Amino acid sequence: MKSTLLSLLLKTTKLTLCLIVCAMGLASAQATDNKYQKMVDNDIKRFSQFFYNKFADVKPEDFKDGVYAIDAPAREQWLEIEEFPPYELSIDDGKELFETPFANGKSYADCFANGGVGIRQNYPHFDSKLKEVITLELAINRCRANNGEKPLKYKKGPIADISAYMASTSRGQVFDVRVPNADAYAAYMDGKKFFYSKRGQLNLACVDCHVGITGQRLRADIPGPALGQVTGFPVYRAKWEEIGTLHRRYAGCNTNVRAKPFKAQSVVYRNLEYFQTLMSQGLAVNGPSSRK
Numbered sequence: 645m646k647s648t649l650l651s652l653l654l655k656t657t658k659l660t661l662c663l664i665v666c667a668m669g670l671a672s673a674q675a676t677d678n679k680y681q682k683m684v685d686n687d688i689k690r691f692s693q694f695f696y697n698k699f700a701d702v703k704p705e706d707f708k709d710g711v712y713a714i715d716a717p718a719r720e721q722w723l724e725i726e727e728f729p730p731y732e733l734s735i736d737d738g739k740e741l742f743e744t745p746f747a748n749g750k751s752y753a754d755c756f757a758n759g760g761v762g763i764r765q766n767y768p769h770f771d772s773k774l775k776e777v778i779t780l781e782l783a784i785n786r787c788r789a790n791n792g793e794k795p796l797k798y799k800k801g802p803i804a805d806i807s808a809y810m811a812s813t814s815r816g817q818v819f820d821v822r823v824p825n826a827d828a829y830a831a832y833m834d835g836k837k838f839f840y841s842k843r844g845q846l847n848l849a850c851v852d853c854h855v856g857i858t859g860q861r862l863r864a865d866i867p868g869p870a871l872g873q874v875t876g877f878p879v880y881r882a883k884w885e886e887i888g889t890l891h892r893r894y895a896g897c898n899t900n901v902r903a904k905p906f907k908a909q910s911v912v913y914r915n916l917e918y919f920q921t922l923m924s925q926g927l928a929v930n931g932p933s934s935r936k
């Protein structure tokens with residue numbers, strides 16, 4: 645009797661000890677998480693401050709409107725277009741696709757938190773187990789694959805419609821993307837490096853146009869500020885005459901400097917999206933949007 649009591653006591657002490665140690669372990673893990681998030685938070689602060697200074701009369705929350713935040717005449721036209729938005733049909737089609745069950749009876753809603761509604765602001769996110777950035781479009785196709793469906797093409801068509809519908813259910817929600825650990829930080833740094841690297845025959849980096857000369861006319865266009873550049877995707881572009889995804893646009897901006905574009909949803913573009921979305925942290929989701 646005595647010995648069982650003793651062993652029980654020992655067991656509970658062990659348990660308490662373990663609980664304390666485990667809690668300490670958790671706390672220290674969280675402390676390291678904060679280290680990476682803190683470094684990124686510092687970058688976000690400096691990055692956004694640059695644009696607040698450069699465009700002192702633009703309201704910080706308006707940077708989500710891309711180039712229309714800084715180009716007043718174009719903004720007027722854009723606001724008119726947005727009254728009868730050319731992407732409305734896409735949202736409707738996307739909703740229908742989203743709600744149509746797969747052959748196995750399951751649906752997209754089964755793959756996402758909150759049934760896939762109002763979650764756009766949490767994408768892209770870093771999957772710590774898979775050690776990779778998961779964009780919304782990638783998650784859509786993984787959902788299909790897990791349910792025995794063929795993948796959709798990444799640049800336009802049904803995937804852009806579904807993405808448009810999902811974004812529409814998150815309008816006004818503020819982007820909240822996290823950098824939980826060293827692996828996530830490495831993906832962030834990879835995206836950052838891409839953004840700052842010169843490429844193509846014109847030898848230009850994203851930063852040259854979208855930070856350096858943003859607001860200045862470049863032939864017919866004004867490169868918009870990199871702050872808020874991704875919040876409105878997918879976008880209906882007059883030039884495309886249809887809706888397209890962010891990675892389609894990335895490929896366009898690579899081709900414009902005569903560089904070979906990467907594949908949509910390649911690791912480089914996903915990391916770039918991770919970096920760019922983090923830089924736009926705190927701005928509201930306003931996708932889908934219309935663009936020239």
Ligand code: HEC
Binds near residue numbers: 851853869874893
């Ligand atoms: C030669 C200058 C130039 C370079 C270099 C460049 N862009 Fe662009 N980009 C533009 C112009 C001009 C537009 C159209 C106006 C706008 O929306 O900013 C544009 C548009 C975009 C858009 C669409 C923004 C929106 O609100 O619809 C994204 C996203 C983008 N660029 C990302 C990039 C990335 C990432 C890189 C680096 C891989 C890059 N760009 C390199 C000039 C450039």
